[in-house]
Amino acid sequence: MSLTDTGASVQAADNPPPGPGRARRGLTERLLAVRELSLLIALAALILVTTLRNDRFLSGQSIKDLLLGCAILVILAVGQTLVIVTRNVDLSVGSILGLVAFATGELFLAAPGTPWPLALLLGVALGAVCGVVNGGLIAVAKVPALVITLGTLYAFRGVDYYWAAGRQINAADMPRSFLRLGNQTVLGVPVLFLVALIVVAAVGFYLRSYRSGRELYAIGSEPAAARLSGIPVGRRVFAVFVANGALAGLAGVLYAARFGTLDAAAGTGLELQVVAAAVVGGVAIFGGSGSAYGAALGAVLLTTIGSSLAVLRIDPFWQQAVVGALILAAIGLDRLLALRMAARLRGRSAHGA
């Protein structure tokens, strides 16, 4: 799309002095903030409308349910952000989550006395191993992530099915302390949501303020240039997939704690929602921009839509259609904003002459 971007360049010496430049500082960041703000507004509007129809939607119980409901999607969306920012995508997260969730159940079956922090660690490690498979195949074979993770989406799920062999693990098989993790609240806020918050904050902070975090954006923005500027692209992309796998593993353990009933189908089709959440949250599907906070907000918005459809008694069949429409709307909006911005920047260049 760079066909027109090369237009009217300016002699550098004639550029405007940096006085007004200061005012336009951080245009990208401001645009991102705008995105996050508009998400918040959309969220508020949605809650308002739903509450007007049914005032129970804002009751303590309902808010708790909402926070509980979005926690897992938030974690997955944040992990996906890491991947998408580097111009990749991981479609296997749903399968990783399912595999880890079942593995956690199996662990408690096999060793009932396992303390839950250990189970948590093991789950994260298993997720990371899946990430290693993804990242390894992508880095070694130099094949697009989309195809590889489409393949591992099948493969991980197949392993999960194979292992489970039609069995189901019930809440009774898991220790109470572990299940409490899924429902407990601290000052009225579910523990699960707190975990998600920590993940969001950590990843968001990392992406914004650390060199390697910024390098992820560089990779997604222009892979060839990233390589030439000495960024270890292969290693970073590999690490990103491992990190995303680990987060999916974390989500898997939390899934087990929250739902208690586990079979091999846990998390089937979740990848669509995850990608949707990230994209709705302003993570550009072609890499290079977006934030963990936005993705998290996207996940909250999606979950809220799900809940409010149920509360508004809108035909549940509409829900999937709404998710699809939202993805389209989000990427369309992004495109519009990008075009606007390009036009503004070009305009500015021209004025400078």
Add this chain to the structure above:
Amino acid sequence: MSTYRRLRAGATALTLATLLLGSAACGGTTRENSGTDSGAGAQASGAANPDAKLKEGLKIAFLPKQVNNPYFTTSDNGGKDAVTEIKGEFKEVGPSEASASSQVSYINTLSQQGMDVIVTSANDPNAICGALNQAKAAGAKIVTFDSDTKPECRQIFVNQVTAEGIAESQVKLISQQIGGEGEIAILSATANATNQNAWIALMKEELKKPEYSKIKLVTVAYGNDDDQKSFQETQGLLQSYPNLKGIISPTTVGVAAAARYLSGSQYKGKVKLTGLGTPNQMREYVKDGTVDAFALWNPADLGYLAAYAGAALASGQITGAEGDKFTAGKLGEFAVGKDGVVVLGPPTVFDKNNIDQFQF
């Protein structure tokens, strides 16, 4: 330039081709003149020989809705026990996701492998009919269980309970628990699950009875037999209907999810829940007081009975005609009812007192 024009021309041509193909088939088939083929034809061909012994070495295949469903794993294992008892060959195959089209491909495979009996639970009453008929033509006996196809596509349907039986017991349970009045909701599985819809329709009939006149069914929600979705739907029900007194969830996935939601919420014990669930899944919630009582047939027995019915068919003991009788091992004697239906029996009601006696 005109690359796109060519493609556009191609698209038009494609449409035209369809039009031609369509009209070539025959002239104007509409719903009115097509005349739905009513499945009046019961199939009992040949005569039953009640004294025939069960053959040994029968190849009996179980094809559940999907292989990763614990419910079906249990019933298929029941079937396996039965097949072992009669010294047959047991096999369980099935798709990993509950879709009718993949079941068709499995039916074809089974008939290709020369199975004597195919025991299946249909993902769609019509979609697998063609394949079943072909298998039947190739010599296989067809038994359905849990979810039926159209009657003409199989010889016997082993029904867990009659739909009436389910509807009656579910409505009775909820009525007892909520004290005979108030709003109730139903949390079903997928919106196009045959048996669920039949039960729901009958429950609505049942609720019209005078003794239930104070009970109002406010809505039917669908949890898609997906744990998370059922969980969310329960949430939604409680928020949408503040006066809700009870929920019936006639599906094992749904009732467990709903119980888990209730047990962790402020509604625990206040909103009553009943439905169809397995004792293992529900034990915790019965003991912690979330659920008073729920019902289910024994899925293992269901599979067991289906296997025996299939063996009896293949051995010529029965043909699937009304009135045929056969013995199903430890379960005793059963008779084939109208339309080739065999009923397992009334559902068992589980509560605090008896739940520990059941392990499935």
Add this chain to the structure above:
Amino acid sequence: MAHDSLYAAPPSLADTEPEAGRLAGLRGALGSWDAAIVAALVVAVLLAGLSVPNFATGRNAQFLLLDLVPLALLALPMTLIVITGEIDLSVASMVGLCSTLMGQLWLSSGLSLELICVLVVLLGAALGAVNGLFVTGFGLPSLAVTIGTLALYRGLSFVVLGDQAVADFPASWTAAAVQTLPGTSIPAAVVPVLLLAVVFGIVLHATPVGRALYAMGNNDEAATFAGVSVPRTKFWLFVVSGAVCGLVGVFWTLRYASARGDNATGLELTVVTAVLLGGVSIFGGRGGLLGVVAGVLLLGVLRNALQLADVDANALTIVTGTLLIVSVVLPNAVADVRARLHRRRQRARLTAS
């Protein structure tokens, strides 16, 4: 266009010059990919025929081919789309929506079935046009757009029929869908598939349109400069894809005598697998129709044979995933090994001299 950004080019430090050299080597390897896949197909058929009981029968061939009709049909336009560097993940959802639309029309419109079939194909084309509009009109990556419409169309297909399944299609029609050619066990439905395959093959390999498709898949800018209307061509490709989905929707509905919202769920993955297995490059610009047809058949034979050999459905899931990964990893790996060997030889020669 932005689309190519998603299929992150294979990471390679080489600049364009050696890259091109490497790709040229790859091309050499792939020229034989068609041959390799056909050979693999022959081997698979022979092996299965010899070792799997009941495989080599006319009846089984009928089952096999009948099962492959939707896959083969969908793979045709998908091949063209992938060659232009785009992808259409919404095909299965379009099939589902077309199927339920057909059911709903039959149920409530009172129109003749012939007319309904034509309408459904047209509706399919309209659905494809929506994809095309988003991809070419708004310049969005097709991957993101069609993930969105995958959810949207599937959701809508549940909205259209809700909890019903329409099944009372006339028996003569449903029988026609599975009829065999007189005197053979080859399903009659194979004939139109073959005809369409020939048409698509000619378009791709022996018309100006086909040349343009390859050109834009490799370098859409150069194609634009050569007078190819890249956006319009892609738009119409998506329309054709939609129309074919309509056709498949009709066939699916009649074959299974059932119009349901979940028809053909997940089929898009199989279609993409078959196309990639057939040697079409996910980066666009490379591949042929013969390979794809062989890929479709190979996939069908493998599945059928494994099923007959009583391999667990879960193992089949793993096989499909692995096949997808292998079919993209292998060509790259082969090219890589070749390049490495060549370098070594070069070095050996240098040190020797």
Add this chain to the structure above:
Amino acid sequence: MSPGAPGAESAPLLELDGVTKSFGAVAALRGVHLALHPGEAHALVGENGAGKSTLVKTLAGAHAPDSGRMTLDGRPLQLRGPADARAAGIAVIYQEPTLFPDLTVAENIFMGRQPLRGLRRIDTRAMNRDAERLFERLGVRIDPARPARGLSIADQQLVEIAKALSFDARVLIMDEPTAALSGVEVERLFAVARSLCERGAAVLFISHRFDEVFDLCQRITVLRDGAWVSSDRTADLTVDEVVRRMVGREVSSLYPKQDAPLRDTLLEVRGLSRAGVFSDVSFSVRGGEIVALAGLVGAGRSEVARAVFGVDRYDTGEVRVAGRVLPPGNPGKAIAAGMALVPEDRRQQGLVMELSVERNATLARRRALSRLGLLLGGAERAEARRWTRRLQVKTARLAAPVATLSGGNQQKVVLAKWLATEPRILIIDEPTRGIDVGTKAEVHRLLSELAGEGLAILMISSELPEVLGMADRVLVMHEGRVVRELPRGEADETSVMYAATGQGATA
């Protein structure tokens, strides 16, 4: 000749000895020697495909040499990747800017080396401040906090230069950095390079522009076909001598436009405008005439050409071909009307690298070559053979991917592709950009020949001698407007440059 022949007054800072690198069957570098001395600017010249860019990438750590030694300060240097090169103090400015469009200018400059504060966090404020300082040093003003997306090519190049500066590099490599820069910017760049040299850094400068090479560099190394030819002090060389070494033969007259009888007006452009890009552009070209569109880079010349051809849209105005209005925004229609555009960026815009030579050569003619909508191999091959012969394209097989051809031959394939459409109007953007000296003359002869056959040729060129030598008329653009029209007799370096820099607009 022995490597590093000229003088040995200071020990080389960076030295390459016998470096070899091949890609597949192609040997890009064959035993290259190079010695960069501290405080000196060193030019690397050679025809296209001589291996300059490969050498740059080897020095940048992007390619690992197959054999040969590199030493820095006399110590062996092994580069496992671009990061190693950076760590060794080697900074590279590439021919094409390699920026991250989504990141800010400052981040682009300091990627991987951002100033940190507590907890190893990035100190954005310090980073922007540092970037601003760098720009001050360069004497330009670019907002460090704006995203790189939308920067003009020249500004992008300046950011690259700032990046290289920020390293305090000991070795600065510039691969044709001036291609997109205006005269003022080039001067500023040279000033920076000189100041680096004064501090003891070594500069490697790659350019096709001899005036710049002789202006800046103390030594010149010539490469030919991947092999080292010579390294000498600039003072000992003349331009002719360098050219002779580059091509390995004498080059005859460079710009041989013959007079051809002028025919009817074939291309007429009236009041063409596109907001922010160009405005009110009008001109006409007659058969047999070569009209040059001159001006500084960024004046909007290529954009006008693209709009005329229909690749880009325009807001107002019209284009007529032989009196008929051409619908806007449709290159297909333009081709059908007999127009051809040889684009500026041949690799990106002119060729489909993975397709064969014949497919490339006939891509624009694919429709005309088809019969009953079918396009069968024979027709394409015959057509391709005709044109590749005429242009003397060297290729083993017509079915070989065009990527396997050398750069110069690829250029010829692009020309063949457009000449195969048998155009009446040929728009050619930078006809000899990146072409080696030998082929340059061939291209000029061809253009002259085509004009003689009655074609109307619109030539865009940044090389003044080419413009002055080839054009019957010169149109000078400045900031999106045609500011002067100079007939052949009146056009000279002063008048064109005067107009191009905007001073002549009102004169």
